[in-house]
Amino acid sequence: MLPVDAITDGWDLLIVLAVVVVGWAYFLLSTAVLIWAERRIVARMQSRLGPNRLGPWGILQTLADGAKFFFKEDILPKGVDKPVYFAAPLVSAIIAMVTFAVIPIGGDFALAGRDISLQIWDPEIGMLWPLATGSLAVYGIVLAGWSSGSKYPLLGGVRSSAQMISYELSMGLAVGAVFIYTGSLRVSDIVAAQQGSLITDSIPILNLIPAWHLVPMFPAFVLFFIAATAEIQRPPFDLPEAEGELVGGFNTEYSAAKFAMFFLAEFMNVITMSAIIVTMFLGGPSGPVPAGDGWLATTAQIVLPIVYFTAKVWVFVFIYIWMRGSLPRFRYDRLMTLGWKVMLPLGIAWVFLTGFAVVIRSWARTVDDPLPTLGTWAAIISGVAVRLYLVSPLFASREDAEVEPAAGSGGSGGGGGGSPVRTDPGTAPGGSQVTEPGRADDAHDLPDDDADVDTSRPAGVT
Numbered sequence: 001m002l003p004v005d006a007i008t009d010g011w012d013l014l015i016v017l018a019v020v021v022v023g024w025a026y027f028l029l030s031t032a033v034l035i036w037a038e039r040r041i042v043a044r045m046q047s048r049l050g051p052n053r054l055g056p057w058g059i060l061q062t063l064a065d066g067a068k069f070f071f072k073e074d075i076l077p078k079g080v081d082k083p084v085y086f087a088a089p090l091v092s093a094i095i096a097m098v099t100f101a102v103i104p105i106g107g108d109f110a111l112a113g114r115d116i117s118l119q120i121w122d123p124e125i126g127m128l129w130p131l132a133t134g135s136l137a138v139y140g141i142v143l144a145g146w147s148s149g150s151k152y153p154l155l156g157g158v159r160s161s162a163q164m165i166s167y168e169l170s171m172g173l174a175v176g177a178v179f180i181y182t183g184s185l186r187v188s189d190i191v192a193a194q195q196g197s198l199i200t201d202s203i204p205i206l207n208l209i210p211a212w213h214l215v216p217m218f219p220a221f222v223l224f225f226i227a228a229t230a231e232i233q234r235p236p237f238d239l240p241e242a243e244g245e246l247v248g249g250f251n252t253e254y255s256a257a258k259f260a261m262f263f264l265a266e267f268m269n270v271i272t273m274s275a276i277i278v279t280m281f282l283g284g285p286s287g288p289v290p291a292g293d294g295w296l297a298t299t300a301q302i303v304l305p306i307v308y309f310t311a312k313v314w315v316f317v318f319i320y321i322w323m324r325g326s327l328p329r330f331r332y333d334r335l336m337t338l339g340w341k342v343m344l345p346l347g348i349a350w351v352f353l354t355g356f357a358v359v360i361r362s363w364a365r366t367v368d369d370p371l372p373t374l375g376t377w378a379a380i381i382s383g384v385a386v387r388l389y390l391v392s393p394l395f396a397s398r399e400d401a402e403v404e405p406a407a408g409s410g411g412s413g414g415g416g417g418g419s420p421v422r423t424d425p426g427t428a429p430g431g432s433q434v435t436e437p438g439r440a441d442d443a444h445d446l447p448d449d450d451a452d453v454d455t456s457r458p459a460g461v462t
Contacts, residue, residue: 023120045325069260079149089261092140096268099133107305126185148253156249166339167230173347174224177354194283232269236327274316285309
């Protein structure tokens with residue numbers, strides 16, 4: 001899209017408005033298709049039919065459900081905080097919409113002497129915009145749970161907000177590694193860095209490997225995909241509701257249009273996260289397009305990047321749907337353990353390694369002699385060792401075993417020292433064996449296999 005300072009006449013303004021309308025229409029239409037496709041695909045996985053009444057293959061069912069939500073009677077529970085209660089779904093829906101603004105859905109092309117890009121907004125902050133808006137999305141969930149005046153929405157809101165905040169850290173580290181590798185925050189620069197082939201060699205087959213960040217940044221890709229799945233609360237990380245509650249979590253007390261906004265925001269986030277993954281790791285709308293100035297070449301330059309981008313996005317959309325129909329839900333403590341004790345340390349380590357690789361690459365390109373001196377190698381190894389030393393405590397685990405003072409340490413009232421010892425079940429603090437009534441207090445008291453057994457009592461009587 002044309003920048004604001006480049007708008008000189010009415011045609012430029014019309015082009016800007018057309019790009020905005022096309023971008024939002026693409027986003028909303030993709031969301032509607034996703035709702036229908038998920039119901040159909042999951043139904044097939046579960047040997048059901050899914051929506052099949054309205055329109056061909058039930059494709060109009062999404063439109064009918066949306067109309068039903070917005071014309072349904074709105075129920076307002078007692079005890080809600082009305083301003084916050086009504087604002088929460090609006091926050092979730094608006095944040096989900098504006099996050100998509102920096103994603104390019106097509107390539108750059110020339111039309112009527114003007115260079116046009118199918119991207120609503122290309123700011124300097126680039127991919128920091130989705131991270132910022134994603135952090136604001138927590139407010140919609142927290143406010144919905146708190147303002148409902150019920151314990152179940154409050155618990156669901158607390159669970160969801162803690163989950164989103166935890167995985168935002170890993171997501172930010174994955175994006176930061178891409179920023180370091182690319183050297184820019186701007187989305188257009190990230191997409192441009194992934195054009196061409198990854199390996200330029202005389203062997204033709206090597207030139208077929210695209211220069212996507214998926215190959216050199218594969219650990220960051222895995223971290224971002226898992227964190228994005230937890231961030232948008234998709235299975236197996238759909239923990240707004242708990243198994244024992246049988247309610248919907250933070251949106252339990254919502255109905256009609258307000259519930260539809262939460263529902264719509266969830267599916268919008270699936271499209272948005274899939275588009276962000278494609279933009280950062282799979283080249284966005286980049287792909288082979290014909291060169292030329294004729295109308296056929298111009299049409300191909302406009303249409304083909306949109307086709308490439310859509311195909312890549314729907315690969316990840318299908319993966320999200322596949323995961324919903326296949327994977328069981330995580331336990332909440334394991335969800336938090338994965339985010340804090342596994343993904344966060346790995347994200348920090350990968351950012352360090354990416355920075356180290358970029359510095360070495362830049363240094364090798366600027367010096368005449370690519371072989372470093374002994375002092376350079378010593379500085380490199382020392383820097384890596386210091387960073388690993390700083391990161392290593394994050395990988396340490398603590399045993400959850402209970403400990404008590406050792407015998408002879410002064411007891412509980414003496415205040416003496418002594419090393420702690422593990423207390424096994426059935427063992428007294430002093431080290432003696434605790435004997436329960438009716439149990440043998442020593443292994444020698446147990447009957448041997450060859451010992452005589454009293455058979456005077458009926459079987460089953462002790």
